[in-house]
Amino acid sequence: xxxxxxxxLVQGMNTLDNIDDTLDFGALPxxxxxxxxxxxxxxxxxxxxxxxxFIAAIAMMxxxxxxxxxxxxxxxxxxxxxxAHAATQAWLSEAVRHxxxxxxxxxxQAAPGYALAALKALSFIHLRRGETTEAGSxxxxxxxxxxxxxxxxxVVVALLEELEAEEV
Numbered sequence: 001x002x003x004x005x006x007x008x009l010v011q012g013m014n015t016l017d018n019i020d021d022t023l024d025f026g027a028l029p030x031x032x033x034x035x036x037x038x039x040x041x042x043x044x045x046x047x048x049x050x051x052x053x054f055i056a057a058i059a060m061m062x063x064x065x066x067x068x069x070x071x072x073x074x075x076x077x078x079x080x081x082x083x084a085h086a087a088t089q090a091w092l093s094e095a096v097r098h099x100x101x102x103x104x105x106x107x108x109q110a111a112p113g114y115a116l117a118a119l120k121a122l123s124f125i126h127l128r129r130g131e132t133t134e135a136g137s138x139x140x141x142x143x144x145x146x147x148x149x150x151x152x153x154x155v156v157v158a159l160l161e162e163l164e165a166e167e168v
Contacts, residue, residue, distance in 0.1 A: 025066040032061045036070055047078050058090075065114050068094055072121050076128065084125045092118040105138070108145060116142060116151045124156050132163055 022037050039053030054074055057067035068091030075084035092105075095115040101108055105119055123138035139160060142153045 025064075028064055028066065029061065032057045032064055032067065035060070036067060039070055039074070043074060043077070047074070050074055063094060063098065065091065065095060065098065065118075069117070069121070072125075076125065081125060081129050085122075085129065088118065088121045088125050092122055094118075106141060108141070111145055113150060116146050116153075120151050120153050120156060123153070124159075127156060127159055127163065132160060132167075135160055 022033075023040060025033055025036050028036070035053045035057040039050040039057070042050040042053065051071070051074055054067060054071040057064060058071065061067065068087065071087045072084055072091055075081070075087055092115075093103075095101075095118040096103055099112050099115045101111055101115060105122075108115075111119070119138060119142055123135045123142060126132075126135035126138065135156070139153055139156050142151070143149075143157070146153055
């Protein structure tokens with residue numbers, strides 16, 4: 001996305017246009033937060049605009065993990081699983097960079113919640129793409145890292161078990 005497009009999106013968002021309830025994306029620059037807020041609001045009514053907002057937020061601040069998460073969730077909800085996979089890989093790469101983790105998740109001995117959330121998303125996208133072996137490998141490792149289920153991997157485990165039961 002070029003700078004002119006990003007500028008036009010941000011300029012059109014000087015206020016939150018009747019958004020009474022905003023999501024807390026953490027400490028982000030106001031322009032990035034506005035893009036995410038507007039993307040969330042537009043998700044159901046104007047998916048293309050939501051996608052553009054999320055992509056613009058990432059272009060403006062590639063290290064903004066909430067922007068990556070929003071884009072992944074958007075692609076998943078709109079059933080764009082190939083795009084979701086690419087966006088999840090980008091989110092995971094950025095989380096790995098933030099946490100200074102090995103690039104190979106199988107080498108992780110511990111990881112912060114934001115990296116585990118990105119890894120959970122990757123397992124879910126593999127599952128949605130019918131790649132149960134890959135999803136299972138990731139989710140088993142995630143369960144070892146997150147024994148308290150803080151990131152909610154049990155949801156993906158339940159879906160995986162359902163799919164495996166159907167295959168029998």
